[in-house]
Amino acid sequence: MLLFDRSKKTGGFMDEIRCDEPSYLIWKWRPTGAQLGKGNRENAIRWGSSLRVKDGEVAVFVYSRCNETVQEYIEGPCDMILNTKNLPILASLVGLAYEGGTPFQAEVYFINLARIIQVKFGVPFFDIYDPRFTDFGVPVAVRGTVSFSIEDYRAFIKLHRLNNFQLEDFQQQIRDAVSRYVKDTVANAPATHNIPVIQIETKTAQINDMVEYDLAERLKENFGILVSGIDIGAIEIDKNSEGYHQLMAVTKNIATVRIEAETQDYMERLRIHREEEQYAAHKQTQTVNIGAFQVEKQADVGIAGAQALGQMGANGTGNVNWGGSADGFNMAAMMASMTIGSAVGRNIADAMNPMTGSMGQSTPAGVTPPPILPVAYYVAVNSKAIGPFELSVLAQMASSGQLTADSLVWKNGMSQWEKAKAVDELKGLFSVMPPIPEE
Structure with missing residues (x-):
């Protein structure tokens, strides 16, 4: 037919x-x-x-x-x-x-259906406000481009009368709708997304992403078009406006105070850190030279005791009065002096013990023997020599893993650095306890 x-x-x-x-x-x-x-x-x-x-x-x-x-x-x-x-x-x-x-x-x-329409839009200057300083309105303008096409032509025809459709009028409708939504998004960006007003020019890409998704949904629903892209070309601040200068002055003062506070806090933390490092270094030095430190302290006690003994005569502690006067034998002072003397004796003996030889050796009259120095080794750590450390300290280092059998060590008298496991005095530090045999 x-x-x-x-x-x-x-x-x-x-x-x-x-x-x-x-x-x-x-x-x-x-x-x-x-x-x-x-x-x-x-x-x-x-x-x-x-x-x-x-x-x-x-x-x-x-x-x-x-x-x-x-x-x-x-x-x-x-x-x-x-x-x-x-x-x-x-x-x-x-x-x-x-x-x-x-x-x-x-x-x-x-x-x-194949043509992509591009519509340029521009939002003239309007005031936006920083939520922290609502007294200062800063003029901002926005310009950009929206690209769209018709995908669902049936939905498009339901929303538009074809017999009087004019592309220029339709583009103007799109332009007005985009401008309204972009203006609303930019105005709320400081409060909604914590964007400072004076930095909003640098947040163009972030605001573009915020606009693109929601605006595409709105234009599809209201105009039946498929948005292929929204490009906010620029967000411009009127930097000659009074509001901008007032906001800059306020934020500059706040920034200065914040920087000063942060600087003071940093300096205080730096001072504490430096003192902690100095204290740790001091303790490390005491640990490394523990023997000399003990001798030094014992000598201090001995000097204090000697000074106390020297004061006994001046205080009448050793005087005995047989003439019947009130001043007689001062028993309390004598006991105190004996106590001090005993302490002095012990400290002097402790200080001298490391310096004396074996009990069977004799010392020529009038000759003071030199002190016997403890055995001490240097240890190579990161190509640097640290120490020297006595055997007791090396044992602690070996037990904690700071000293291994392959660590390089050296002491006075050695021609070169050797691995710790190759030194007879140190071999025992790395011996492993064998398992207990079963009965």
Whole structure:
């Protein structure tokens, strides 16, 4: 069945329904020679007309049937003669033709699904406020570009009247909607996302991400378009405004106070750290030279005791008065002196013990023997010599893992550094206790 009855004369010429516009979003087709608003000829489609719809386009036929508007969609690519054999979706148009081959009435719109529209937008200067300093409004302007296309053409047509669609008006609607939403996002960015107003120019990328997702959803819902990108080109602060200068002065004072406080805190922590390092180094020195430290302290006690003994005569401690006067033998002072003398003796003996030889050796008269120095080794750590350490300290270091059998050691008399396991005096520090045999 043909779109029109072939047995009847058609009259007129065939039309080619196609869109050759180089750039469009929605374009209305008109027959050749038809003028806008000049009767029904504007929408007349003749029998046998051809339809060509390119890839990325959709042709929309809009006609009335039973006082109801009907829409038919033809997606590209498509190149055919309008008849019911190859275009059954238009079979309902057959009854709309007048007898004698009079063309039927239908509006044809082409929608470009492939074109991406770019709309530049600009938000003139408006005041934004830092939530910490709400008395100072700073003028800010925003400019950028939004890119979109039509993906769901059915949803798009539901939101827009095709017969009076103007791309310029539509772009202005998009521009206004984008500007309102961008302005709202930028104005709330300091409070919502903790962005200082004076730094908002440097946060363009962050604000762009905040805008893009939500704005894409809004434009899809309200305008039926698919947003492919939003590019905020710049956020500009009016740095000549009074509000900007007042906010800069306030924040500069606060920053100065904060920096001073942080500097003082840093210096105090540095002082404590330095004292702790000095104390640790002092304790390390005492540990390394524990023997000399003990001798030094014992000598201090001996000197103090000698000084106390020297005061006994001046205090009358050793005097004995047999003449019957009130001053007699001072027993309490004598006991105190004996106690001090005993302590002095013990400390002197302790100080001299490391310096004396074996009990069987004798010392020539009038000759003071030199002190016997304890055995001490230097240890190589990170290519540096530390020490010297006595055997007791080395034993502790070996037990804690600070000294191993492969550690290099050296003492006076050795020709070169040796591994600790190769030194006879140190071999025992690394011996492992064998397991107890089972009974």
